Amino acid sequence: xxxxxxxxxxxxxxxxxxxxxxxxxxxxxxxxxxxxxxxxxxxxxxxxxxxxxxxxxxxxxxxxxxxxxxxxxxxxxxxxxxxxxxxxxxxxxxxxxxxxxxxxxxxxxxxxxxxxxxxxxxxxxxxxxxxxxxxxxxxxxxxxxxxxxxxxxxxxxxxxxxxxxxxxxxxxxxxxxxxxxxxxxxxxxxxxxxxxxxxxxxxxxxxxxxxxxxxxxxxxxxxxxxxxxxxxxxxxxxxxxxxxxxxxxxxxxxxxxxxxxxxxxxxxxxxxxxxxxxxxxxxxxxxxxxxxxxxxxxxxxxxxxxxxxxxxxxxxxxxxxxxxxxxxxxxxxxxxxxxxxxxxxxxxxxxxxxxxxxxxxxxxxxxxxxxxxxxxxxxxxxxxxxxxxxxxxxxxxxxxxxxxxxxxxxxxxxxxxxxxxxxxxxxxxxxxxxxxxxxxxxxxxxxxxxxxxxxxxxxxxxxxx
Amino acid sequence: xxxxxxxxxxxxxxxxxxxxxxxxxxxxxxxxxxxxxxxxxxxxxxxxxxxxxxxxxxxxxxxxxxxxxxxxxxxxxxxxxxxxxxxxxxxxxxxxxxxxxxxxxxxxxxxxxxxxxxxxxxxxxxxxxxxxxxxxxxxxxxxxxxxxxxxxxxxxxxxxxxxxxxxxxxxxxxxxxxx
Numbered sequence: 135x136x137x138x139x140x141x142x143x144x145x146x147x148x149x150x151x152x153x154x155x156x157x158x159x160x161x162x163x164x165x166x167x168x169x170x171x172x173x174x175x176x177x178x179x180x181x182x183x184x185x186x187x188x189x190x191x192x193x194x195x196x197x198x199x200x201x202x203x204x205x206x207x208x209x210x211x212x213x214x215x216x217x218x219x220x221x222x223x224x225x226x227x228x229x230x231x232x233x234x235x236x237x238x239x240x241x242x243x244x245x246x247x248x249x250x251x252x253x254x255x256x257x258x259x260x261x262x263x264x265x266x267x268x269x270x271x272x273x274x275x276x277x278x279x280x281x282x283x284x285x286x287x288x289x290x291x292x293x294x295x296x297x298x299x300x301x302x303x304x305x306x307x308x309x310x311x312x313x314x315x316x317x318x319x320x321x322x323x324x325x326x327x328x329x330x331x332x333x334x335x336x337x338x339x340x341x342x343x344x345x346x347x348x349x350x351x352x353x354x355x356x357x358x359x360x361x362x363x364x365x366x367x368x369x370x371x372x373x374x375x376x377x378x379x380x381x382x383x384x385x386x387x388x389x390x391x392x393x394x395x396x397x398x399x400x401x402x403x404x405x406x407x408x409x410x411x412x413x414x415x416x417x418x419x420x421x422x423x424x425x426x427x428x429x430x431x432x433x434x435x436x437x438x439x440x441x442x443x444x445x446x447x448x449x450x451x452x453x454x455x456x457x458x459x460x461x462x463x464x465x466x467x468x469x470x471x472x473x474x475x476x477x478x479x480x481x482x483x484x485x486x487x488x489x490x491x492x493x494x495x496x497x498x499x500x501x502x503x504x505x506x507x508x509x510x511x512x513x514x515x516x517x518x519x520x521x522x523x524x525x526x527x528x529x530x531x532x533x534x535x536x537x538x539x540x541x542x543x544x545x546x547x548x549x550x551x552x553x554x555x556x557x558x559x560x561x562x563x564x565x566x567x568x569x570x571x572x573x574x575x576x577x578x579x580x581x582x583x584x585x586x587x588x589x590x591x592x593x594x595x596x597x598x599x
Numbered sequence: 600x601x602x603x604x605x606x607x608x609x610x611x612x613x614x615x616x617x618x619x620x621x622x623x624x625x626x627x628x629x630x631x632x633x634x635x636x637x638x639x640x641x642x643x644x645x646x647x648x649x650x651x652x653x654x655x656x657x658x659x660x661x662x663x664x665x666x667x668x669x670x671x672x673x674x675x676x677x678x679x680x681x682x683x684x685x686x687x688x689x690x691x692x693x694x695x696x697x698x699x700x701x702x703x704x705x706x707x708x709x710x711x712x713x714x715x716x717x718x719x720x721x722x723x724x725x726x727x728x729x730x731x732x733x734x735x736x737x738x739x740x741x742x743x744x745x746x747x748x749x750x751x752x753x754x755x756x757x758x759x760x761x762x763x764x765x766x767x768x769x770x771x772x773x774x775x776x777x778x
Contacts, residue, residue, distance in 0.1 A: 363645065416720070
């Protein structure tokens with residue numbers, strides 16, 4: 135149970151000359167895609183993806199049920215058929231089901247119902263028949279025992295062009311089948327959209343299980359494999375992933391006041407990063423992972439400081455006596471977005487670390503808070519209040535145009551998927567906290583809830599290395 | 600709308616010992632526990648946190664007939680000034696701190712649940728700071744009093760109406776041994 139079995143990826147193209155030629159351009163699909171999904175690269179060197187990836191195991195589990203719902207649809211969904219993978223029946227079914235679930239929940243694909251139709255990567259598909267089922271793309275594969283482990287192979291096809299788009303062989307094991315499925319879904323997503331998939335990433339969130347039970351959970355992006363990283367009798371808020379995904383910074387109230395910890399996920403080792411007199415909160419990692427922007431009240435009022443990730447060298451950034459909090463780094467590592475009430479109501483501002491120049495970002499309404507910048511630096515997600523409702527909004531940072539992305543009442547704590555495509559938020563339905571992932575264009579929503587619990591404070595983790 | 604029910608595995612490694620959150624409640628000591636787990640990869644080690652020791656307090660701080668047993672100061676919506684009806688209460692605590700220099704106080708500022716958790720933490724801090732400032736003006740020493748915020752995290756009333764919110768916009772005064 136303790137041993138970790140890496141999923142290894144080999145370039146399947148090197149094994150069999152079935153794959154698409156180097157430089158193949160999947161422009162066929164671009165006609166069906168909204169501009170945001172324009173393929174960036176035709177066929178990326180699979181070696182880039184071939185880095186070994188370690189998925190994780192479940193600990194002695196109690197059973198709970200996560201419910202995943204989704205609604206809406208991206209514009210121009212790609213119709214795709216995922217054939218029943220062949221080989222070992224149970225393993226193949228498990229992998230096929232993960233791949234289908236991932237692609238369908240992404241909102242980018244429309245799955246053609248082909249259950250019962252089995253096809254492995256070794257057989258050339260009868261393209262005309264698949265075409266008649268209405269699919270533009272097809273994936274086929276198998277999972278077979280090999281060398282004491284399992285080997286999952288798959289091939290992706292462009293049905294109209296009747297060509298292979300590529301495939302992979304992954305070494306996996308019975309308890310790593312979900313991870314293998316996520317990798318296959320990531321491959322398909324990237325090949326057909328030109329953007330990296332986020333199916334192999336993880337999310338963190340807090341479950342309130344009662345007045346004196348708070349749990350910080352880490353789960354796969356589809357809500358599966360939830361594990362508790364921290365259990366406390368007191369609240370836990372504001373978890374944020376270190377850029378390398380190995381640590382979380384968060385605010386814990388276990389000592390009757392807010393204190394910032396950095397928590398290594400692998401061994402549970404915790405370091406107190408900020409426990410100054412007063413309150414310590416709102417951690418935000420610098421893009422290089424060396425520093426955190428934090429909010430401290432040690433010198434009176436809530437002010438933003440820069441502090442080293444080991445807790446040393448606190449240096450005040452904000453000035454004045456107004457509230458300054460909720461800092462978030464832009465990917466350039468030089469620009470900080472934050473919330474301040476210096477203008478009489480909470481609004482979002484930006485500042486440069488080098489010049490100290492401050493610019494006001496939001497003007498509409500009397501309550502704009504919780505800024506979070508997308509990994510590509512183009513979009514700022516935030517929470518805006520209108521007519522008493524707190525809603526997720528996104529600002530295009532180049533044009534400053536704002537779009538309100540939800541119609542709910544109590545959105546909180548936005549965080550971006552590492553591919554910039556979705557924003558994860560906490561919201562409330564029927565008085566219970568749930569998580570919701572909303573596409574940056576607002577068209578597509580996923581909801582993740584745990585029936586017995588109150589879920590809040592989500593944070594979407596980075597790509598896994 | 601499509602709907603999936605997916606069985607999930609949730610880990611419960613240790614059950615936290617229940618306790619109340621009232622300032623003068625006795626709490627079981629439950630030191631932070633680390634479980635170092637596997638090396639590498641995605642395995643998550645579970646940590647259990649919480650609990651502090653408590654010590655006895657002089658009766659004048661806990662006797663319900665004493666003004667010093669009153670430990671909450673309530674604020675209006677979006678306000679941080681101490682209302683006239685709490686002046687005697689603050690003055691009594693300032694006097695106690697002045698006469699008992701060995702005592703320390705933690706002021707926890709709180710807000711109602713509306714809005715951002717982190718921004719509410721900053722608003723609660725303003726309330727706690729306002730109480731601290733008044734206590735220091737009336738003779739308490741700066742280093743005797745720490746003002747912190749719990750934001751919206753520890754509501755006294757979990758309801759979602761104005762009556763509940765009014766109970767939650769408050770500053771709580773805790774003495775040494777209570778925090």
